[in-house]
Amino acid sequence: MFDFPVQHAEASFAPDAANLRSTMLSNAIFDPAVRPNKTVLVVAGFSLLTINSVDNLQHSLTVTGWFTLVSLGFYSIYNLQLADIGVINDDNLQLTVTHTGDVLWEPPGLYTTHCEIDVTYYPFDRQKCIIELTSWSMTKDQLELDLASDDIDTEDLRTNGEWIIVSTSVKDRYLLDTKPDGTVVTSSQLDFILVLERRPAFYAINFIVPIILSSFLSCVVFLVPIQAGEKVSYILTMILAIAVLLTLIADSLQHTSLTASVLGNNVVLCALITVLLLNIFHNKEKVGPTSSFYKLTTVVATIIRFQGRKRISKKGKGNAGNKVCPNGTLPLKNLNNEVEQYDELDGQPIEMSISVDNGGKQVYTWAELANIWDRFCFWVFIIFTSVCTLSFLVALAVGGRKDFAST
Incomplete structure (x- = not known):
């Protein structure tokens, strides 16, 4: 029971x-x-x-x-x-x-x-x-x-x-x-x-990180040697890569937008500056030391501490064939016993000359002007990209949390 x-x-x-x-x-x-x-x-x-x-x-x-x-x-x-x-x-x-x-x-x-x-x-x-x-x-x-x-x-x-x-x-x-x-x-x-x-984890891995990397890689175009001839092809490759990323993002958003992509504008600007620097580099004319562009370049060279191309040679008929490159190799003989120049980075001989004016000041060639602005643009774009990237990430994270804080 x-x-x-x-x-x-x-x-x-x-x-x-x-x-x-x-x-x-x-x-x-x-x-x-x-x-x-x-x-x-x-x-x-x-x-x-x-x-x-x-x-x-x-x-x-x-x-x-x-x-x-x-x-x-x-x-x-x-x-x-x-x-x-x-x-x-x-x-x-x-x-x-x-x-x-x-x-x-x-x-x-x-x-x-x-x-x-x-x-x-x-x-x-x-x-x-x-x-x-x-x-x-x-x-x-x-x-x-x-x-x-x-x-x-x-x-x-x-x-x-x-x-x-x-x-x-x-x-x-x-x-x-x-x-x-x-x-x-x-x-x-x-x-x-x-x-x-x-x-945001999925979008950070698949969208944000690739875009940030592409943005910084687009700045590296200014480190590619102008003599290599790969600057334009490199920046075009970066434009194509970022275009694919932006297309993927656009497919997940509404098709109406009143704002342009800051990243896309940055890459296009890099491409335009690259073409401009190539034109400067291959200019065979002399640049006058009194021109405004030259004076501005001199200031920029001072800011980035550009040392120019180092001349390594020994003068004299008997020593014409004994000129030594920075990498320890012997260059081709200069029959005119003229001063040869070598790239301070790779030690390769380049066809340019450094001259001085009557006041003893160094006069840059067009090729060196291009290298100066190349180096300057690299630092400008790196700083600009870093500041913009950090600002946008902070604005997105903080702004997204504030929207309905009072709800």
């Missing part, structure tokens, strides 16, 4: 259901064919199961969940049998009617709603999406919606790989609709608000 403890529980039995049907349907108290003249109060809540997708292109949010609608009072049976509340209705869904006359309706579904996407701080952005629950045909005098909770129920929420929920809230308000005759119809509405934050 077993002894089980019994706790008090409130329940409804067959006699209660029979009394309810007898009171509401058999007697003249309630006619299901006539809408009640009292305002029906419906308490609504939403339980979120999964975040299916947030479409940047279509500006839409798709979630899976269910609404919990409780209509209070005896007259609610009529209302929920014919009501048009909800995002999706299913005639096959069963209603639960308690012995007190309250009606419980929990319609599950896959809900797709409009969500305005702001990609200003992409991919460190936050989005605010709203699921609106209202009645299309009943005014607030016929149907009043009240919130069951101040938040969305996320107890059964499944983890999403792209988005995390920062906060949820529920607000009630009235929807105003002006008819053609000027009549204003007021309906009750509930807004279920989701604040979502994008997980």
